[in-house]
Amino acid sequence: MNAALLNTVARPFQARALHVSLGVLLIAAPAAAQSLTYARDIAPLIVDRCAMCHHPGGSAPFSLLTYADAKRRATQIAAVTKSRFMPPWKADPGDGPFVGQHPLSDAEIRLIERWAGEGAAEGDPRDMPPPRAWSEGWQLGTPDLVLTLDQPYTLPPEGTDVFRIFVLPIPVDAARFVRGLEFRPGNPRVVHHANIRVDATPASRRLDDQDPAPGYDGLIAHSAQYPDGHFLGWTPGQVVPLLPKDLAWRLEKRTDLVVQLHMQPSGKAEVVAPSVGLYFGDAAPARTPAMLRLGRQNIDIPAGDARYVVTDSYVLPVDVEVQAVQPHAHYRAHDVRGLATLPDGSTKRLIDIADWDFRWQHVYRFVTPLRLPKGTTVSMRYVYDNSADNPRNPQQPPKRARWGQRSSDEMGDLWIQVLTRDVPDLERISRDFRPKVAAEDVRGYEVEIEKHPDDTALHDDAALLYLELGRHESAIAHFRTSAKLKPQSAAAHYNLGTALTLARRLDEAAGEYRAALGIDPAYANAHNNLGNVLIAEGKVDEAIVEFREVVRLQPDSPAGLKNLAAAYAMAGQFERAVDTAEAALRLNPAETLAGEIRRLKALYVQHKRPVP
Amino acid sequence: MRRLLTAIVLAGILPIAPRAGPRVGPHAGHRVGHRFSGAGAGVGAAAEQLRVQHIDGGAADPFAAPAGVTAIVFLFTSTDCPISNRYAPEVRRLAAAFAPRGVVFRLIYPNPAERAPAIREHMTAFAYAGATQALRDPEHALVKFVGATVTPEAAVYAGGHIVYRGRIDDRYVDLGLERPAPTRRDLAQALTAVIAGKPVLQPTTQAVGCFIADFVR
Numbered sequence: 048m049n050a051a052l053l054n055t056v057a058r059p060f061q062a063r064a065l066h067v068s069l070g071v072l073l074i075a076a077p078a079a080a081q082s083l084t085y086a087r088d089i090a091p092l093i094v095d096r097c098a099m100c101h102h103p104g105g106s107a108p109f110s111l112l113t114y115a116d117a118k119r120r121a122t123q124i125a126a127v128t129k130s131r132f133m134p135p136w137k138a139d140p141g142d143g144p145f146v147g148q149h150p151l152s153d154a155e156i157r158l159i160e161r162w163a164g165e166g167a168a169e170g171d172p173r174d175m176p177p178p179r180a181w182s183e184g185w186q187l188g189t190p191d192l193v194l195t196l197d198q199p200y201t202l203p204p205e206g207t208d209v210f211r212i213f214v215l216p217i218p219v220d221a222a223r224f225v226r227g228l229e230f231r232p233g234n235p236r237v238v239h240h241a242n243i244r245v246d247a248t249p250a251s252r253r254l255d256d257q258d259p260a261p262g263y264d265g266l267i268a269h270s271a272q273y274p275d276g277h278f279l280g281w282t283p284g285q286v287v288p289l290l291p292k293d294l295a296w297r298l299e300k301r302t303d304l305v306v307q308l309h310m311q312p313s314g315k316a317e318v319v320a321p322s323v324g325l326y327f328g329d330a331a332p333a334r335t336p337a338m339l340r341l342g343r344q345n346i347d348i349p350a351g352d353a354r355y356v357v358t359d360s361y362v363l364p365v366d367v368e369v370q371a372v373q374p375h376a377h378y379r380a381h382d383v384r385g386l387a388t389l390p391d392g393s394t395k396r397l398i399d400i401a402d403w404d405f406r407w408q409h410v411y412r413f414v415t416p417l418r419l420p421k422g423t424t425v426s427m428r429y430v431y432d433n434s435a436d437n438p439r440n441p442q443q444p445p446k447r448a449r450w451g452q453r454s455s456d457e458m459g460d461l462w463i464q465v466l467t468r469d470v471p472d473l474e475r476i477s478r479d480f481r482p483k484v485a486a487e488d489v490r491g492y493e494v495e496i497e498k499h500p501d502d503t504a505l506h507d508d509a510a511l512l513y514l515e516l517g518r519h520e521s522a523i524a525h526f527r528t529s530a531k532l533k534p535q536s537a538a539a540h541y542n543l544g545t546a547l548t549l550a551r552r553l554d555e556a557a558g559e560y561r562a563a564l565g566i567d568p569a570y571a572n573a574h575n576n577l578g579n580v581l582i583a584e585g586k587v588d589e590a591i592v593e594f595r596e597v598v599r600l601q602p603d604s605p606a607g608l609k610n611l612a613a614a615y616a617m618a619g620q621f622e623r624a625v626d627t628a629e630a631a632l633r634l635n636p637a638e639t640l641a642g643e644i645r646r647l648k649a650l651y652v653q654h655k656r657p658v659p
Numbered sequence: 660m661r662r663l664l665t666a667i668v669l670a671g672i673l674p675i676a677p678r679a680g681p682r683v684g685p686h687a688g689h690r691v692g693h694r695f696s697g698a699g700a701g702v703g704a705a706a707e708q709l710r711v712q713h714i715d716g717g718a719a720d721p722f723a724a725p726a727g728v729t730a731i732v733f734l735f736t737s738t739d740c741p742i743s744n745r746y747a748p749e750v751r752r753l754a755a756a757f758a759p760r761g762v763v764f765r766l767i768y769p770n771p772a773e774r775a776p777a778i779r780e781h782m783t784a785f786a787y788a789g790a791t792q793a794l795r796d797p798e799h800a801l802v803k804f805v806g807a808t809v810t811p812e813a814a815v816y817a818g819g820h821i822v823y824r825g826r827i828d829d830r831y832v833d834l835g836l837e838r839p840a841p842t843r844r845d846l847a848q849a850l851t852a853v854i855a856g857k858p859v860l861q862p863t864t865q866a867v868g869c870f871i872a873d874f875v876r
Binding site: 108122123126127204205236311312313314439440 | 739741744747748834835870872873
């Protein structure tokens with residue numbers, strides 16, 4: 048490159064001059080310090096390191112492709128490169144290498160500063176590097192499906208950082224395999240980054256519907272997740288390449304794309320209309336990554352504490368290849384590090400960010416996946432500054448900061464995307480890791496519940512996590528609070544009944560199911576679970592009444608008929624049991640259920656009771 | 660002193676328009692927070708001759724103001740500086756809050772490439788029209804006089820001299836580093852002091868924004 052060449056030539060020359068007499072130096076200086084020009088020295092740097100965003104229609108707020116563009120911002124370019132605000136890359140240059148990393152060297156930064164200081168000359172246009180074509184449209188080509196907002200959002204003129212969640216239904220008529228997702232901000236002046244998730248439930252859509260304006264202001268629903276261990280999201284300048292065909296992720300029908308935009312108001316009202324392009328492959332994935340998440344949800348930083356440390360670690364139960372990492376924290380984090388310690392004691396750096404900036408949340412994708420053997424400890428260590436000296440501190444004077452999704456709260460996560468050798472290893476690491484992440488999530492819910500003790504959705508989610516962890520009594524306590532807060536909700540009593548059933552507190556469970564049915568007599572699941580409790584208590588005749596009600600309410604449900612057949616068999620009514628099992632099979636149940644019903648029917652034919 | 664001499668030279672080559680109204684103070688000084696003595700001589704003369712331009716052309720005396728005006732705020736701005744523009748609601752709020760106390764806000768556009776149509780469009784888009792006056796300073800006469808280096812930067816002229824020059828508040832610490840909310844509102848504090856007849860405790864602060872040096876001269 049011209050610029051680098053010039054720099055290496057110029058320095059030895061000046062060094063030599065210093066050894067000659069002062070007089071010679073004074074005369075030689077003007078000739079030696081050949082003045083820098085845009086065409087020869089600066090344009091190659093801009094094309095290579097800046098123009099991927101700073102081109103017309105790019106993700107940066109202005110273009111830098113022409114001399115006039117660069118000249119009118121020369122001092123600014125020198126200042127922001129010197130402070131390393133631009134190009135925006137927070138990771139230590141020694142990490143990675145990562146996809147999309149285009150740092151400026153110290154020498155290149157000095158070159159820009161000199162050029163600006165000398166008056167930002169244009170030079171001979173014939174020295175310009177060959178022009179490079181920048182696509183103003185989709186960088187990955189024409190998408191198979193483009194998602195847009197029904198109506199654009201209008202961002203108010205003022206405020207610091209605005210976060211808003213948009214829910215985009217994905218109109219596919221069958222499951223598809225996604226190889227790429229490209230996000231276009233629509234208004235790069237104000238759209239700063241996007242967190243993207245997929246929600247297979249209607250939860251996000253409901254939250255959106257409650258807010259009359261496009262999108263909603265609030266938290267990302269628990270059910271909105273990264274799909275199949277894949278990162279989704281956008282920061283300026285990052286276009287995620289298409290996934291290899293065997294790594295696509297499965298997109299189901301009737302799912303929504305959940306896009307949380309981080310926007311910075313511009314001083315006037317701005318129309319925001321982002322779009323998302325999806326690129327489909329034609330085959331189901333042969334490999335699926337696992338997503339590990341280190342981090343703590345019991346973060347509790349005293350006001351004024353300038354060195355609050357959060358650490359976490361996990362020992363890999365299988366060999367993996369790290370594909371990508373994404374650190375996440377809010378405004379107070381400043382030193383963010385992830386490390387892998389191999390069984391032999393050697394270490395590999397995952398990520399090092401010495402000056403964390405919440406506004407540049409990259410996904411760092413390794414150019415060459417990082418191989419870590421079984422027994423490696425992956426760890427994180429984040430340091431937070433909750434003092435008044437941290438200019439990014441959202442609370443002045445500082446206040447106690449606890450875990451939470453809101454930007455005034457704090458978070459500390461290190462997401463690590465790994466590929467395993469094979470499917471059994473994937474299942475093993477998923478099974479091994481799940482309790483760790485559920486236990487951490489439950490801590491986060493307890494913090495949120497302390498802040499919002501009357502939020503029944505928080506109690507319900509926490510209880511479900513406790514059930515997953517096998518902590519039935521804690522689940523019962525949260526469902527009981529929900530039922531007290533919403534005594535007229537049949538679902539609340541049903542949930543409490545289910546947790547009591549799992550804890551084998553059958554009498555109390557039956558009471559809650561009856562309470563649910565008192566509110567909603569047509570609650571088929573409550574009849575079903577009550578039937579199961581009655582069977583367990585040996586009250587078979589009463590159970591049959593409940594299961595008959597299930598079948599009456601849900602005549603198309605093979606599961607209901609299966610349970611009724613079992614109850615008949617328990618009561619010794621084997622012919623009825625066989626007839627009912629056959630009726631269930633006529634409804635074409637899914638293969639697993641059908642196999643089970645056939646097996647049971649064979650028992651009933653031999654006048655044998657099922658094992659409850 | 661170099662800055663001052665440049666101001667005299669530049670002011671000298673501009674056509675002098677009729678005085679629009681009585682002056683805010685008897686004399687202007689280029690040194691922030693310092694009152695100059697000696698009517699009609701030296702520094703005072705520089706201010707008297709200093710001219711900027713009306714949006715549609717024609718020389719304008721930036722210090723001219725109707726009776727009852729206690730201070731003029733020069734707010735250096737440019738049409739496409741993101742930091743400048745993000746301050747528009749705050750500037751309008753300050754202008755409205757201090758107007759009843761005799762403070763006039765004047766937007767100064769120092770970029771010679773920004774002409775009447777672009778300035779009008781900018782003032783409409785950011786709702787400045789009606790809230791503030793606007794002048795062009797393509798020769799950087801006023802820029803040099805007050806020592807402004809970036810947009811947005813404010814200078815407060817009262818009692819015949821510049822009593823404050825710097826940031827609006829401390830929201831921006833550096834390019835790329837900003838506070839979620841300001842902790843010091845320097846311009847408002849300066850104006851409050853001026854209105855109360857008290858000295859401005861911190862007459863200069865470092866503004867953060869787009870460099871005026873980058874505007875083609």
